[in-house]
Amino acid sequence: MKTQLKAPCPLLLFVVAGMVFMWLFTLPMASASPGKLYPDNEKGHPQRIKHTIDPAPTITISPASATYTVGQSVTVTVTNLTENNNYGFDIDDEENNIITYSSLFGNSGNLLALGSGVTSGTIVGTFDAFSVGSNRKINVYLQGGNVVVSTARFTIQAPPSLALVTKASIASVCIGNTVATLSVTATGGSTPYTYTWNAPSGASISGANNTSAISVNALTSGLKTFTVTVTGSDGSPVSSTISINVDNPTPIISPSTNLTFCEGSSLTLTSSGGNGITYLWSTGDTSASIVVSISKPYSLTITSPTGCTASATVTPYRYNRPTATVSALPGLTVCQGQSVTLNANVGGTPARIASAKAPPPVSYSWSTGSNTPSTIFTPTSNTVVSLTVNDGVCTSLPINTSIVVNPVSSVSITAAPSAIISCANPGVTLTASGSSGYTWDDNSTATTRTVSVSGVYSVSATGNGCSTTASVTVTGNSTTPTITITPTAAPILTVCAGSSLTLTANGAGSGGTYKWNTSETTQAISVSVTNTYSVTGTTASGCQSVTSVYFDVHSLPTATISALPALTVCPGKSVTLTASGLPGGLSPRIASTFSAPTVWYTWSTGSTDATAIFTPTSSTVISLTISDGACTGTTAATITAKESPTVSIGASATSLSGGQSATLTASGADSYTWSTGATSNPITVSPVSTTVYSVTGTRNGCVGVAVQPLSINCTDPISKAISATVVSVLGPGNCAVNIQGQGTGSSFVITGPNGYVFSTVYRRTGTYALSATGVRQPGTYTFTASATNACGQTSTDSITYVVAGTACP
Numbered sequence: 007m008k009t010q011l012k013a014p015c016p017l018l019l020f021v022v023a024g025m026v027f028m029w030l031f032t033l034p035m036a037s038a039s040p041g042k043l044y045p046d047n048e049k050g051h052p053q054r055i056k057h058t059i060d061p062a063p064t065i066t067i068s069p070a071s072a073t074y075t076v077g078q079s080v081t082v083t084v085t086n087l088t089e090n091n092n093y094g095f096d097i098d099d100e101e102n103n104i105i106t107y108s109s110l111f112g113n114s115g116n117l118l119a120l121g122s123g124v125t126s127g128t129i130v131g132t133f134d135a136f137s138v139g140s141n142r143k144i145n146v147y148l149q150g151g152n153v154v155v156s157t158a159r160f161t162i163q164a165p166p167s168l169a170l171v172t173k174a175s176i177a178s179v180c181i182g183n184t185v186a187t188l189s190v191t192a193t194g195g196s197t198p199y200t201y202t203w204n205a206p207s208g209a210s211i212s213g214a215n216n217t218s219a220i221s222v223n224a225l226t227s228g229l230k231t232f233t234v235t236v237t238g239s240d241g242s243p244v245s246s247t248i249s250i251n252v253d254n255p256t257p258i259i260s261p262s263t264n265l266t267f268c269e270g271s272s273l274t275l276t277s278s279g280g281n282g283i284t285y286l287w288s289t290g291d292t293s294a295s296i297v298v299s300i301s302k303p304y305s306l307t308i309t310s311p312t313g314c315t316a317s318a319t320v321t322p323y324r325y326n327r328p329t330a331t332v333s334a335l336p337g338l339t340v341c342q343g344q345s346v347t348l349n350a351n352v353g354g355t356p357a358r359i360a361s362a363k364a365p366p367p368v369s370y371s372w373s374t375g376s377n378t379p380s381t382i383f384t385p386t387s388n389t390v391v392s393l394t395v396n397d398g399v400c401t402s403l404p405i406n407t408s409i410v411v412n413p414v415s416s417v418s419i420t421a422a423p424s425a426i427i428s429c430a431n432p433g434v435t436l437t438a439s440g441s442s443g444y445t446w447d448d449n450s451t452a453t454t455r456t457v458s459v460s461g462v463y464s465v466s467a468t469g470n471g472c473s474t475t476a477s478v479t480v481t482g483n484s485t486t487p488t489i490t491i492t493p494t495a496a497p498i499l500t501v502c503a504g505s506s507l508t509l510t511a512n513g514a515g516s517g518g519t520y521k522w523n524t525s526e527t528t529q530a531i532s533v534s535v536t537n538t539y540s541v542t543g544t545t546a547s548g549c550q551s552v553t554s555v556y557f558d559v560h561s562l563p564t565a566t567i568s569a570l571p572a573l574t575v576c577p578g579k580s581v582t583l584t585a586s587g588l589p590g591g592l593s594p595r596i597a598s599t600f601s602a603p604t605v606w607y608t609w610s611t612g613s614t615d616a617t618a619i620f621t622p623t624s625s626t627v628i629s630l631t632i633s634d635g636a637c638t639g640t641t642a643a644t645i646t647a648k649e650s651p652t653v654s655i656g657a658s659a660t661s662l663s664g665g666q667s668a669t670l671t672a673s674g675a676d677s678y679t680w681s682t683g684a685t686s687n688p689i690t691v692s693p694v695s696t697t698v699y700s701v702t703g704t705r706n707g708c709v710g711v712a713v714q715p716l717s718i719n720c721t722d723p724i725s726k727a728i729s730a731t732v733v734s735v736l737g738p739g740n741c742a743v744n745i746q747g748q749g750t751g752s753s754f755v756i757t758g759p760n761g762y763v764f765s766t767v768y769r770r771t772g773t774y775a776l777s778a779t780g781v782r783q784p785g786t787y788t789f790t791a792s793a794t795n796a797c798g799q800t801s802t803d804s805i806t807y808v809v810a811g812t813a814c815p
Contacts, residue, residue, distance in 0.1 A: 063087050063155040065146055073161045076133050077197060084118070084146050084155060085126040092149035093118040095129065100141035100159070118146075135196070135240075137162045168195025168238050172248035180314035181227050181254040185209070188232055188248055189219035195238030204233045209252070227254030255283065255310040257318040265322040268400035272299040273322050275306075282311035288319075298322055328352055328368070328397040332407045339410040341472030345384045346409055348372070352395055369396045385411050415441040415469035419478040427482035428547030433458050434480050441467035441474070458484070482547040489513040489520075489543035489551045499557045502637030506534035507557065509541075517546030523554075533557050562639040563589045563605055565632040574646045576708035580621045581645050583609075589634030606633045622647050651675040653703035653710035661717050665796040667692040668716055675703020675710060693718060695797065720797035724771065725751035727791040727805040736784050736811030745778040745807065749791035758787035758809070771795075784809050 063086035074080065087093060095118070097105045118127040140161045147153040175187040192199045203215040208226035224230055229251050237243040259277050267273040276295040277285060287296050288305040298304060305319040335347040352368050372381040373392040381391070393405045417440045427434055437454045438444045445451055447464045457463060457480055464477035492510050493499065501507045510530040511520045521527050523540045533539060540554035565587030575581055585607045609618045610629040620628060622645045629642040651674050658669040671688035672678045678687045681700040691699065698715040728748045734740050745756055745764075752771045756764040756778040764778035771793045781787070790804040 063146065065144065065155045065157050067144065067157055067160075071160065073163060074133055075163050076135050076138060076165045079130065079132045081128060081130045082144060083126070083128045087118075087120055087125050087127065087146075087154065088148075089120050089122055089124050091120055093120065093127070093154070094147050094149050096145050096147070097137050097142055097162075098145060099139060105137050105139070105142065133162050135164070138164050165196065166194035168199075168236065168242065168244045169193050170234070170236055170244055170246040172234060172246050174248055174250050176250070178251040178253055178312040179224065180310075180312065181224050181252050185222045185224045185230075185252065186250050187219055187221050188234075188250075190234045190236060190246065190248075191218070192236045192238075192244075195236075195242065195244070196240040198239055200237045202235045202237075204235075206230050206232065222250075224250075224252035227252045251312070253310050253312040253314040255280075255308050255314050255316045257306050257308045257316050259304075259306055259318055259320050262320070265320055266325055266399060267299075267322065268325050269327045272297050274298075275304060275320065275322070277306055277308065277318075280310075284309045300324065325400045327400050328395050328402045330393065330395045330402060330405055332391075332393055332405055334407065334409070338408065339412060340385070341412050341414050341470075342386065343384065343414065344472075345382055347380055347382045348391060348393075348407060349380045350393055350395060350405075352397070367398060369398075370394075371396070385409050387411050412470050412472050414472040414474040415467055417441045417444070417465060417467040417474050417476045419463070419465055419476050421478055421480065425478060425480050426547065427458060427460055427480060427484055428545075429484045429486075429549040431547075432484040436463055436465075436478060436480075438465045438467070438476070440476075441469060443468055483545070484547060484549065485545075486549050487513045487515065487518070487543055487545050487551045489541060489553045491539070491541060491553055491555045494555070499555055500560050500636070501534070501557075502560050503562050506532045508532050509539055509555065509557075511541040511543055511553075513551070514543035515545050519544045535559065560637050562637050563587055563632045563634040564639055565605075565607070565630055565641050567628075567630055567641060567643040569643060569645070573643060574648060575622065576648045577623050577650050578621060580619050582617060582619050583628060583630075583643060584617045585609075585630050585632070586616070587632040587639070604635065606635075607631070608633070620645060648706060648708050650708045651703050651705040651710040653678075653701060653712040655699070655701055655712045655714035657714050657716065660715070661719055662693070663719055663796060665692070670699055670701075670714060672701045672703060672712065674712075675705045677704050678702065691716070718797060720795045720799060723793035723795045723799050723801040725749070725791045725793040725801040725803045726773075727789045727803045728773070730756070730787070730789040730805060730807035732781070732807070732809055736782070736809065736813060738812075738814065740811075741782060741814035742779070743781050743809065743811075745781055745787060745789075745809070746775070747778065747789050748775045749773070749789065749803075751791035751793040751801075751803075753792040753794075755790045755792075756787055757790075759783040759785040762787070781809055783813050784811050 063084055066083045068081045068083070082095065084093065099105055118129060120127060141159045142162050143159050144157045145153045146155045169192070171191045171193075173189050173191070176185075179185045188203070190201065199218075201216050201218050203211055203220050205211050205222060208224065208228065209230045209232070210223045210225065212221040212223055214220070222230075222232065229249055231247050231249040233245055233247050235243050235245040257277055259275055265273065274295055274297050278294070285292055285294055286307045286309075288303075289296055289298075296304070301322060301324040303319050303321045305317055307315055307317045309315045329352070331351045333349045333351065335349070336344075340346050350370055370377055370379055371394045374381045374383045383391075388411055389409045391407045391409060393407070395402045395405075417438060420437050420439070422435045422437070423431060425434060433456050435454055435456050438446075439453075443451075444453060444465050444467050446455055448455070455463075460481050460483055462477055462479050464475050466473050466475040490512050492512065493507075499507060508530050509532075511522075512529075514520060519527065520529050521542045521544075522531055524531060531539070536557060536559045538554055538556045540552060542550055542552045544550045565585050568584045568586075570582045570584075573581065587605050587607070589605050606614070607616055608614055608631040611618060611620065620626070625644065625646045627642050627644050629640060632639050632641075653672060653674040656671040656673065659666070660668070662668060667690050669688050669690050670680075672680075677685070679685050679702045680689055682689065682691065691697075693716055696715065696717045698713055700711060700713045703710050703712070726749055728750065730745055730747045732743050732745055734743050736743055747754065747756060750771070750773045752769070753767045754765065754774070754776055756762075758781065760783050762781065762783065764780075766776055768774060785808070787807050787809060788804055789807060790802060792800060792802045794800045
């Protein structure tokens with residue numbers, strides 16, 4: 007054994023399972039091999055002097071490998087150790103720096119305590135994350151002394167990421183049972199693991215949810231997805247899901263309502279459950295549909311592919327068919343042409359819905375096309391009528407009724423000599439034939455009868471229990487007609503001369519004729535001559551009657567028109583027309599029966615007086631209507647309007663300058679009067695302003711007027727006070743001076759102090775030089791120039807001039 011050397015007592019700190027341990031120990035040193043002091047490693051572990059001792063112990067790792075993983079469990083076995091000593095373990099790197107004193111390699115703080123006679127030992131542990139790296143080895147050292155043995159170099163790699171594998175005890179279950187056991191297997195990461203399970207809506211976890219395996223229940227059907235979260239000791243969680251299908255098969259039987267059917271028919275019950283569903287009906291059928299024809303409950307059990315079952319039951323109800331009887335009026339045997347009424351009488355208990363408050367109405371269907379409880383028809387031969395009834399649910403079987411139709415005998419009537427009654431033939435003989443046993447509509451039973459009144463006559467005959475009837479229409483009559491003429495005389499028929507009246511005969515009836523004493527044979531004639539008019543009316547049966555009426559023509563009233571002053575006037579002049587007239591009259595035969603009538607007048611102008619005044623503007627026809635209360639007459643008067651002269655004025659000039667004259671000449675009439683009062687023609691005028699001249703011309707007593715405007719054009723007057731000067735200055739020896747002025751105009755004025763005034767006037771406007779004498783006072787003098795044109799318009803202009811100097815005493 008080598009000599010041990012005492013080294014200073016270093017302080018060793020290390021972390022074990024999250025706690026800090028302190029060891030204070032003395033490292034023994036072999037004298038043959040001086041100790042080497044290594045620097046502190048990156049993990050903060052203390053320095054240690056390592057020596058090799060003889061004989062060397064042996065060390066093995068099981069399993070043997072060049073690479074290990076954090077968390078992997080290994081067994082370290084050491085032999086040839088010294089009894090009664092304590093040995094420790096560590097891991098170092100390629101620089102022999104201590105990596106860890108992981109407590110995973112020993113009990114009681116990494117110590118292997120050997121008792122008396124014990125020279126070997128074993129420690130089981132796992133590698134931690136601090137030891138990850140290459141060129142790692144495990145050292146065994148004597149507690150408080152030097153290293154006695156080391157393993158070969160190996161690599162410690164980080165563990166794989168945390169991975170989860172989930173598993174369900176069953177993939178699909180039935181609702182309401184314990185659904186399944188769910189489990190998760192975690193690998194990788196760092197242990198120990200913690201577990202958290204979460205259930206989806208409609209599912210629950212039975213018991214704790216923080217274990218690797220749980221039991222779950224389902225509350226609703228469908229795919230249920232559970233979530234599990236596993237967290238390693240390093241705090242990194244990983245989640246995974248696992249799904250199971252919760253099956254809840256629901257049997258659906260259709261129809262689910264209206265489960266009724268009628269006697270003689272059936273009902274199909276059908277279920278739909280989805281793919282893989284098997285069916286078992288209470289009838290033993292295993293198909294999805296069955297056909298039933300009996301009222302009773304029917305149940306169905308379906309089984310899903312997962313083995314889950316469910317059942318449903320429906321109870322169809324079969325209704326009995328309704329029944330009916332048919333009665334016939336008058337009976338089931340009728341005569342040809344006779345109508346039959348068939349009445350349906352529904353029997354039995356009508357089918358109805360159990361919950362209905364009242365039975366549904368019954369409907370009817372006859373082969374005749376009727377859909378009412380009764381049908382009326384007229385068979386032409388033996389017939390079978392079919393009826394079906396429906397009580398709102400079911401329809402009856404056809405109910406057939408046979409109708410027998412018996413033929414009838416034929417009968418006819420002849421009329422002699424004809425079927426028309428007339429004055430020549432007042433009686434008609436009717437004779438029945440074609441059968442036997444006749445009965446007339448008056449209950450007589452003879453073969454013949456005679457009638458004298460128009461109408462419809464019938465006879466009936468019976469054979470084979472059936473009767474038949476024939477009829478004949480007798481027309482005409484033997485009554486003398488009453489013939490009338492319209493209009494009727496009230497008191498006489500009269501028209502005015504020139505008019506006519508329509509006379510219309512009546513009373514001969516349909517098919518009758520008329521003949522007038524004018525030889526006309528129409529029902530109406532037009533008359534316009536005084537006379538007595540008669541007409542003979544003959545009915546269709548040859549009976550006649552005569553009537554007449556007196557017709558008179560009324561002569562027309564007459565009138566005359568007189569005019570004052572005459573029927574010829576100038577336009578705008580009035581004419582007075584006066585009417586006088588005589589009334590018309592009737593024929594001498596009846597004139598004495600009426601008093602003399604009064605006459606009334608109406609002028610075309612609207613006046614109704616005998617005298618009317620008119621003012622024509624042109625030749626006019628005035629008409630007059632005279633009335634005597636019965637007839638009217640007309641006359642007219644023509645008022646001729648003379649032609650007024652068309653007067654015009656000719657002017658030598660129509661536009662003048664101030665002071666000019668113009669000659670006006672009138673034409674178109676025989677004499678003239680001017681607006682100036684002159685009666686000569688032509689006239690000369692000299693207006694000072696624009697003036698309108700008029701002239702009135704007379705010819706044949708009628709006048710005409712013309713006008714002529716003359717316009718005056720004047721140039722604007724121009725005035726200008728151009729200049730004013732004084733040649734000398736007032737003062738002693740020069741007591742009066744002259745003001746020399748120049749200006750444009752026709753009037754010039756110079757005014758000054760002490761009432762000085764000098765003025766001069768010229769006949770025409772021009773530019774003039776002037777000299778104002780006798781100016782004796784100094785001061786301001788005003789020079790004004792004025793101009794006036796022929797129209798009297800004036801223009802002025804002024805300037806001032808100051809006369810200097812002094813006035814003489």
